[in-house]
Amino acid sequence: MYSHISDAIKKPHLIKLKKNLYVARFESMKIYSTLFTVKKLLERKIINKNSILIDSSSGIYAYALALACHKYKIKCHIIASKTVDKNIKSQLNLLGATVEGIDFAGTLKLDQEYRVKKVKNIIKENEKYYWMQQYHDDIHYEGYKEFAELLSNEISSDDLILVGGVGSGCSTGATATYLRENGKKVCLYGLQPYGSVTFGCEHVEDPEIIIAGIGSAIDFSNVKHSNYDYIDWLSFDLCRVGTLSLMRNHAIFAGLSSGGSYYVADKLNNQQPNKPCIFIAPDMGYRYVDDVFLSDKIFCTEPNEPKIITSADELSLPWSRIKWSREEKIHLNKFKNKKMERV
Structure with missing residues (x-):
């Protein structure tokens, strides 16, 4: 029996969709990270019960942090993206979190920059605040060790493919890291939206994209480029x-x-x-109900395979892929300025 809801919902349901295709379906994946991080910070006496934990979030992390703070009876303060809807805000408020937005910034890049700037200003003015730095502190990697162990125990093969959003780099990057430490041969495909700076696609615009969560308009220190074998936009x-299709074919309601x-x-x-x-x-798919599930927008052409690219000027919608080959971040300069070896 669990003593707090966060412990009960942090683990995913691992579901077999067809032969050798599986989904790790979370209610909120970042609970792994926040529970581990808050516990470790308390144990190391970096924070205490009088601390106020603060961070910027587009939704998933905010909810996870609010749950962890509720469990450990610590106050938290969220600087919320404009993509955080009223449903999430109401839950955050009831969990005891302070939720604060920013004035409309015009673009998601400015939205992210202004949110981080606001966090920095707040922690300067109040010594009780502790900035969680989900985008920059490596401690957030450690929470996913438990998830990697779960996959290692459930999937008997030593050779597997892992696919997921890059985001802050912790979920997919950390999971692949710990799977590899457990002896698994993991080929990691990182998902990015067009317009994200993380892998050099800031010059290609997608007028419809909700960049929050899987991409970034500012640099994230926690993204270790050397974790990724392929990047798909x-x-x-x-x-x-x-x-x-995930809902129709497999009854899975997700984001x-x-x-x-x-x-x-x-x-x-x-x-x-x-x-x-x-x-x-x-x-889950709740915050996408209006823009995804209820939208009457005509579907796009569905390619069966991506456009394989070797440089940034070859990027184009709707689907591009590069063989990243676990190169370091410095590889970005080569990607942007000249062609790399073709897949």
Whole structure:
């Protein structure tokens, strides 16, 4: 029996969709990270019961942090993205979190920059505040060791494919890291939206994309580029197709990055049916009801395979892929300025 709801819902349901295609379906994936991080910070006496934990979030992390703070009876303060809807805000408020937005910034890049700037200003003015730095502190990696162990125990093969959103780099990057430490040969496909700076796509716009969560408009220190074997960029429309297909085909109600990951994983499974392929569905689909599930927008053309690229100027919608080959971040300069070895 669990003593707090966060412990009960942090683990995913691992579901077999068809031969060698699996989904790790979370209610909220980042609970792994926040529970571990808050506990360790308390044990190390970096924070105490009088601390106020603060961070910027587009939704999933805010909910996870509020749950962890509720469990450990610590106050938290969220600087919320404009993508945080009223449903999440109401839950955060009831969990005791202080939720604060910013004035409309015009773009998601400015939205992220202004939120981080606001966090920095707040912690300067009050010594009780502790900045969690989900985008920059490596401690957030450690929470996913338990998830990696769960996958290691459930998937007997030592050779597998893992697909999921890059985001802050902790969920997919950390999971692959610990799986590899456990002896698994993991080929990691990281999902990015067009417009994200993390892997050099800031110059390609997708007018429909909700970048929050799987991409970034500012630099994230926690993204270790050397964790990723391939990077796939998907358009909003293609992620939407995947999200709706995931519900229709498998009755799984999940978010936009889940749909994009499913789209990629399903194609990979068709190409390599004898190798286990696991994709991550990090949250439920509630905040996408209006823009995804109830939208009457006409579907886009669905390619069966991505456009294979070797440089940034080749990027184009709706689906591009590069073989990243676990290169360091410095590889970005080469990607942006000249062609790399073709896949």
